[in-house]
Amino acid sequence: MGNSWGTIFRIATFGESHGKAIGVVIDGCPPNLPFDLDFIQNEMNRRKPGQSAIVTQRKENDQIEVLSGVWQGKTTGTPIALMLWNEDAKSQDYSHISHSFRPSHADYTYFAKYQQHYDYRGGGRSSARETAARVAAGAVAKLILQKLGTSVIAYTSQIGDIAIKEAFPKNMRTETIESNIVRCPEADKAEAMVQLIKEVRKEGDSIGGVVNCIIQNTPVGLGEPIFDKLHAELGKAMLSINAVKGFEYGSGFGGVSMRGSAHNDLFYREGEKVKTHTNYSGGIQGGISNGEDIYFRVAFKPVATLMQSQTSIDQEGNPTEIKGKGRHDPCVVPRAVPIVEAMAALVLVDFYLLQLRNSTDLFTAS
Amino acid sequence: MGNSWGTIFRIATFGESHGKAIGVVIDGCPPNLPFDLDFIQNEMNRRKPGQSAIVTQRKENDQIEVLSGVWQGKTTGTPIALMLWNEDAKSQDYSHISHSFRPSHADYTYFAKYQQHYDYRGGGRSSARETAARVAAGAVAKLILQKLGTSVIAYTSQIGDIAIKEAFPKNMRTETIESNIVRCPEADKAEAMVQLIKEVRKEGDSIGGVVNCIIQNTPVGLGEPIFDKLHAELGKAMLSINAVKGFEYGSGFGGVSMRGSAHNDLFYREGEKVKTHTNYSGGIQGGISNGEDIYFRVAFKPVATLMQSQTSIDQEGNPTEIKGKGRHDPCVVPRAVPIVEAMAALVLVDFYLLQLRNSTDLFTAS
């Protein structure tokens, strides 16, 4: 339970950090979509470990293997199975936690939920390595969004206390984000963020941060009230990513102290389009996209694995000490950027396909 | 689509603000649950309009009618249909918006999503009146939680800029919350909040706020990673409530600037229980409850309907002016408190029933 996402464009993921492989099965992808494997692999590379000096040095090629659903370079509408082999797992680095619970990890809760039987190596299924499968599926979703002209761009907006000046800049471009290893759109802040992360790492410590995301040119009408509102599904998607502690869209928490007279987004017409003067709604009204930019923020906690000793208990409840071994991210945020984009893309594509039922003009003539 | 919630304990809601009735069908409720109708009605009363001087004066009794699923005072395991008749709808107050889009409401997006055909009266399906059905279903869920010993208590923590001092006090009790009409646990703040809401109303304006929620004594092991993590589902549940703009749990957005060494919650044993010294995790690790208090915050924007004129456009795109008529809340927060509780209860009960599959000791003996 819990390893699937979506209604029509539905994915099921599998795999543990130190198992043989991780992967994803995508059901419901429309046929005839050109399957741009280079693009998909590039998305994988944006997430993969070992890509820069500020992330974990585990070496995984994360080379996508396509097992089904693609024929002569295009999707067939049947399930697309994508797989990554685990190649650089070093399970010996985890023998010390085979009977102990790492603080603020999922060791204890998996132990309790699954009858005391779980694969502890690298966190097993609870490892962020699982997100590779999301990025693979999200890349396929992005291929569809490209056809719709919709872009999803995420970026690092804050590391520790260092935050960018303009939270949601106009004309955000992927090139800007990718121009530095922390994926921050403001060069000076990027530099400071990298320094902070290096510093924190040197201390054997870790730090959190915030990823912002802008979605442009979303078709009007996506999202399914009442319960499956567009922002509710985006929120769940983001909160399902490892280490996420909060989500806000549009005016967010800041909007609570505004008056309605200032907060309301007034409509006007621009050519054939309905537009709003302001966009505190974050492109979503009543849970449905209104065509304006969708934007939101995602909070990530500091990584739980530390290169310093902390007290804990073992499975019998005895006190113990735990200190991280092996290779770890001192901050997940830079690698989380493509994950945020992937999850957002999955949400949008599913809602796009669901909305087709209302787009038919079957009944309008009558 | 979008009008259902849950997997085992699954609800489907229906009804418009000015239609005949609103209601909910609950499928999957276990049998033999004593159906405490007084308790359920009391929950309805906590949400209903006209209950105090700071909420809308629409007069609805919101009297629950039980159509099925209950026999001799106890549930039978078959669908429980609960209904409320709409009694005080004044549709004439909405004729001015029959062809115009109210700012920051769902009029335009419903118009666009549903082929230009929607019930505009009182916002139709997008009205917060729909949440009455959630509270009814949530009350049934709460009856189950009572058996588990789990309590869900929400309260107003902020109105505009007025915030309580202690965000998550220990020993929160429903009586405290219900002791004032704004449902705030700190008496002096409550008084100030009430004044602010009255002031804002007098100006024909509106204001936002924050609802906090504490869940105590949750069974360990609830939540379904990967995608259906407990906090992800709670987040979606909250974000699906009208006017919500943000959700954070545990350390939330504040946690991003902490170091991991400070943020990690260290385990210790207390009797037979596994406990943590701090609780930045908010009672959830790896998406699964760990037995500590679950706590989170929900941001509500200022109400969009104002008793002052604002510019907008009509369905043809022509400029127009819109000013609220009829009876409206200047601030949704006080009435949102039982809604937050209801949605949290629905999430918990569904996860509890799903977790039963892992609780069997069918395989442990081998």
Added chain:
Amino acid sequence: MGNSWGTIFRIATFGESHGKAIGVVIDGCPPNLPFDLDFIQNEMNRRKPGQSAIVTQRKENDQIEVLSGVWQGKTTGTPIALMLWNEDAKSQDYSHISHSFRPSHADYTYFAKYQQHYDYRGGGRSSARETAARVAAGAVAKLILQKLGTSVIAYTSQIGDIAIKEAFPKNMRTETIESNIVRCPEADKAEAMVQLIKEVRKEGDSIGGVVNCIIQNTPVGLGEPIFDKLHAELGKAMLSINAVKGFEYGSGFGGVSMRGSAHNDLFYREGEKVKTHTNYSGGIQGGISNGEDIYFRVAFKPVATLMQSQTSIDQEGNPTEIKGKGRHDPCVVPRAVPIVEAMAALVLVDFYLLQLRNSTDLFTAS
């Protein structure tokens, strides 16, 4: 659990035979569908009790009450709640089974499944009265099928040993079916069937039969392999109807003794259409409609309630005698005809809406 049907066009039903009401909530119906209430009521009348001399004499008007989802005579895309009040329940006729299990009814299994707590009156939720909600929802589905030009016609093909000569006649018309109270297309057989049912009733006994169904002009491409094949979903839909014991489509059980060389349906082109010379496939190949007539047969067992005494046991396991009281059908088949049509319509419409994802030409240009 188990009280919902469909993925996009999704219904949830509720209600017991002797409760206040029964009803259905339809989610996912496209907007702008003219809501022909007369047509829907007429479908209800075809199923309702007391309609003729060979069915139960319980008097229910089965008048549809529309609670939501319809505005100015057309659907809005929001949930459509339809309800029927129970008006002629005579619960005193069931006091003798309050602690005993009627043979071949669901009394014992409900007792066992739902912790010994169930509404025994008229069979409670297990009563065929529940199918009224299906017919209501199916009538809405039929309104959509009418727009597609697809017709679903069911009819009685066998009662006891009396079977029609031509199992699947060409040019079947609803008027023919409705020209006699047993709903059989062959007048002489109809007469014999009516006599048989009357005879059986006089003996205090009951009899089974078969309903055949023909679906004409189905769009090509409906059905979702692998598991949700069109005929698999039709089969489940039929088997979910009370008293059904078997389902076959196309060549059915008779096809097993044919050679492939005779059974294969050879393709040819007729104008722009792909046609087959024979139709042993029953209009479905690989689980997907191919445009030929879909046809299938549904077996109904003899009614379990008898006006004669039979041995049984009570809840404590003591021997007892049970004899039906009140008003019952000696044969369910005539009233089952509109139920079979309703379930088929629900299946088709849901698959039609799901198939829209593949109909987009978004990707074909590339």
Added chain:
Amino acid sequence: MGNSWGTIFRIATFGESHGKAIGVVIDGCPPNLPFDLDFIQNEMNRRKPGQSAIVTQRKENDQIEVLSGVWQGKTTGTPIALMLWNEDAKSQDYSHISHSFRPSHADYTYFAKYQQHYDYRGGGRSSARETAARVAAGAVAKLILQKLGTSVIAYTSQIGDIAIKEAFPKNMRTETIESNIVRCPEADKAEAMVQLIKEVRKEGDSIGGVVNCIIQNTPVGLGEPIFDKLHAELGKAMLSINAVKGFEYGSGFGGVSMRGSAHNDLFYREGEKVKTHTNYSGGIQGGISNGEDIYFRVAFKPVATLMQSQTSIDQEGNPTEIKGKGRHDPCVVPRAVPIVEAMAALVLVDFYLLQLRNSTDLFTAS
């Protein structure tokens, strides 16, 4: 869409006949189940091609590769991914159908459903090779059923016109079924069936048959009325198997001509158990298991691929001739036996896990 099965014990399958691999991801399997790989592999072997003289001679080892979800020989509760590599696909045998539609195959309907883009090699996704993934998942389900003491045994009851004498013998044992290559419990009939299949093959033709199935010692209470009745779900499961044309359980089509007085199964008590004197109900009443043997029959059509020429059309509608090449089954029935068992096992386990919600005695004390 359509490639998943189940609610709690949920599988998603993937793969084409001539693609790289086929496989299945199982979500929701309880933890701590001893993962008997030998048993699973043995089930695969019962289905695999090339196992005897009367089936296709394609040589696939169908060796299961476990990618995730199993740790130290036991399940962990996380997704179990099982995979088979395709090793002996001979795609050149299919070049003649790259633009033509084989009669009574899914070529045309896949062409029509999926925008004219499909993997034609070996039927692609529509190939019965897909059922290997079902057998793998079903074997895991069977491991759970073993713990429950429930047995599922299918067997060949008819090939062409040759049928066994006793449709549902008592004390059926797997050893009996497996004692001959056609998997028929009556030795003399088995011999005749084998001869018939060989004869049909020699003629380049094919033949259908029937598989019967008996499920013993099912827990009372499985199945979810209204729509997800146990026999409805079993029926859908069977009808989803390639080449199936019909399903009946208990008295089936034969029951329609019986009188209720003969058909009713009278209850009696045997020790602590509730039993019935007859079992026309087939172990299911009101859609819920009653503890008696569940038994049903599944009709398979003759294989569509023939070693003789038949007329057809190509993608442009031009007449053409098609004759099977390569290696094919003249009759699917012997290999279908383990597939029927697998699907039945999947249905039962899912219902077992769903029923746990009602088994709790949480509310009974009150």
